[in-house]
Amino acid sequence: MPFSKNLLDNDDDMPRDPVKVIIAGAGLGGICLGILLEKAQIPYCIFEQADRVMRLGSAMGITGNVFPLFEQLGLMPDIMARSKEVDTLEGYNEKMKVILPMKYTFAEKLSGYLPRLITHPDLHEILLSRIPIHKIVWGKRVVNVEQTPDSVRVHFTDGSSFPGQVLVGADGTHSGVRTSIYKTLADKNELPRVDKEPVIFNGVCLVGETKPLNAAQFPRINDPRANWAITSTWRNTLCWVLIEFFDKSKLQEAEYIKRWKSTPAGEMCEAVKDFPIPGGTNLTLGDLMAETSRNLLSKVMNEERFFQTWHSGRTVLLGDAAHKMSLAGGLGAVNAFQDAVVLANYLHSLPSTDTWKQNDVTQAFKGYKAERYSSAKHACEMSHGMGHLTGKTWSAEVTRTFASFTWLWKLALRKIFANRPQAAFLPLIENTGTLKPLPQPSLSLTRIDADRWSTTSGKDAAVV
Numbered sequence: 278m279p280f281s282k283n284l285l286d287n288d289d290d291m292p293r294d295p296v297k298v299i300i301a302g303a304g305l306g307g308i309c310l311g312i313l314l315e316k317a318q319i320p321y322c323i324f325e326q327a328d329r330v331m332r333l334g335s336a337m338g339i340t341g342n343v344f345p346l347f348e349q350l351g352l353m354p355d356i357m358a359r360s361k362e363v364d365t366l367e368g369y370n371e372k373m374k375v376i377l378p379m380k381y382t383f384a385e386k387l388s389g390y391l392p393r394l395i396t397h398p399d400l401h402e403i404l405l406s407r408i409p410i411h412k413i414v415w416g417k418r419v420v421n422v423e424q425t426p427d428s429v430r431v432h433f434t435d436g437s438s439f440p441g442q443v444l445v446g447a448d449g450t451h452s453g454v455r456t457s458i459y460k461t462l463a464d465k466n467e468l469p470r471v472d473k474e475p476v477i478f479n480g481v482c483l484v485g486e487t488k489p490l491n492a493a494q495f496p497r498i499n500d501p502r503a504n505w506a507i508t509s510t511w512r513n514t515l516c517w518v519l520i521e522f523f524d525k526s527k528l529q530e531a532e533y534i535k536r537w538k539s540t541p542a543g544e545m546c547e548a549v550k551d552f553p554i555p556g557g558t559n560l561t562l563g564d565l566m567a568e569t570s571r572n573l574l575s576k577v578m579n580e581e582r583f584f585q586t587w588h589s590g591r592t593v594l595l596g597d598a599a600h601k602m603s604l605a606g607g608l609g610a611v612n613a614f615q616d617a618v619v620l621a622n623y624l625h626s627l628p629s630t631d632t633w634k635q636n637d638v639t640q641a642f643k644g645y646k647a648e649r650y651s652s653a654k655h656a657c658e659m660s661h662g663m664g665h666l667t668g669k670t671w672s673a674e675v676t677r678t679f680a681s682f683t684w685l686w687k688l689a690l691r692k693i694f695a696n697r698p699q700a701a702f703l704p705l706i707e708n709t710g711t712l713k714p715l716p717q718p719s720l721s722l723t724r725i726d727a728d729r730w731s732t733t734s735g736k737d738a739a740v741v
Contacts (some may be wrong), residue, residue: 291414291437292414292439295441296321296442297441297442297443297633298319298321298442298444298445298624299322299324299429299439299441299445300324301323301431301448301452301453302325302452302598304401304447305596305614306447306595306610306614307325307617308404309404309614309617310445310595311413312407312408313350314621315407315412316350316702317621317702319625322412323414324419324433325415326417326418326419326448328415328416330405335518336395336396336397336508336518337400338392338393338607339356339360339393339400339610340388340611340693340694341387341390341391341710342698343614343615344390345697346614346697346698346699348706349699349700349703349706350407350700352403355403356395357393358511359395359396359399359400359403359510361393361508361510363392363394363508364382364392385710386710387694388694388710389709389710394508396486396516397610398486416435418434419453420434420457421457422454422461424458424591424592426635427442427635428440428442429441429443429444442591442632442633443591443624444593445595446458446593447594449596450601452598454592454598455598455599468586472584472585472586476582476601478580479579480520480521480579481577483519483545483546483549483574483575484519484577485516485565486510486514486569486573487514487515487516487517488514488569489513489514490513495515495564515565518604519549519562520579520604521549546566550562577604581603581657581660582601583600583601583653583657584598584600588643593620593645595617596609597613600653600656600657602660608693611656612653616649616653618699619649619698622700622701622719623644625701626722644718647718648717691712694712695715696715697714701719705720
């Protein structure tokens with residue numbers, strides 16, 4: 278890939294001119310926003326703390342509520358070529374008995390699309406290919422944010438800084454952008470108490486992707502459709518995910534948490550290698566681990582947190598920086614994409630003047646939060662519930678029983694699939710599902726060359 282090296286050898290390589298939008302974080306949400314701003318012809322630059330792209334992560338689900346956006350952006354041909362349809366979610370116990378069968382076959386009828394599974398690296402690579410290489414700066418971790426009524430300046434750990442008009446914190450769960458603006462708000466006694474609480478750490482996740490496998494030993498690679506947790510890819514590899522949730526009574530013990538965070542991935546592999554897996558005779562998780570290169574194996578903390586404060590001044594949060602969802606639900610990336618398109622609509626609606634006024638920016642951020650807040654909160658709650666489904670307690674067993682009822686499962690997914698935001702400044706994709714999309718206030722936004730920001734329907738975007 279062309280993004281394998283740090284593009285900056287010294288500060289002379291920093292972009293010389295301020296941009297309207299600075300994006301902190303070149304993850305899926307940040308890159309998606311960059312593609313949208315590219316289409317909207319809004320000047321932007323992306324700063325990423327990592328100094329290179331690493332092929333890490335396992336399979337992830339993408340569903341019908343983001344496919345209309347991907348069609349608008351011309352991404353669907355590449356995504357279809359590198360992904361597989363998924364029609365079943367299956368959970369197994371230690372005796373390989375299916376305890377959680379959930380069907381997605383009705384999803385295509387509701388949304389017009391059947392969900393698909395794709396590896397995180399493949400999707401990231403597809404998105405990165407749409408961003409001009411000079412608009413991503415690698416090796417830049419945000420350490421501080423300075424704001425005035427007219428601009429924002431981002432300071433990085435290497436001592437460099439960069440000015441812009443709007444800063445988007447898409448830099449993940451432990452966002453440097455969020456930390457900086459929350460500190461400023463806390464110093465002024467303007468940060469809600471709920472946002473002072475730490476991120477909840479309640480488990481650990483091992484993810485990996487094997488090398489190309491032999492179908493005789495691993496027949497699952499021939500499955501034309503994918504299943505969750507262990508899934509085949511277009512290159513005949515298997516992606517696997519293991520999430521271990523911790524005893525609730527231990528979660529407040531600092532030493533217990535510290536030990537798990539510092540435990541090497543290899544040590545964890547040793548502890549779970551004998552777990553049986555579906556898709557072959559007497560196969561175990563250890564068989565997959567043996568076929569997984571150590572540089573394609575990673576340990577991820579399962580953390581959850583929904584923040585109340587999404588913006589301050591000229592800075593706004595997106596994706597995991599605003600709402601970190603349990604990995605069990607697989608909804609984090611989808612919600613980051615939805616954040617990106619709604620925020621892009623509001624940014625595009627700002628007056629096309631040289632400088633965006635603070636009041637206009639504030640109103641845009643409020644509209645963005647109003648449109649996304651309840652949907653993201655519901656996704657967080659559903660993701661948490663999906664984690665509960667995997668437990669061994671009596672309450673988890675009861676929850677699985679109710680979850681297996683088709684009508685309840687459909688009811689839960691209808692709410693998710695109904696939220697299908699699109700970019701207002703691109704040709705809209707016709708709805709082909711039976712489920713009518715939720716109203717999208719940002720589709721009614723109109724860009725104006727005036728002294729104030731407005732919408733065509735004044736009350737569409739409620740203020741939060």
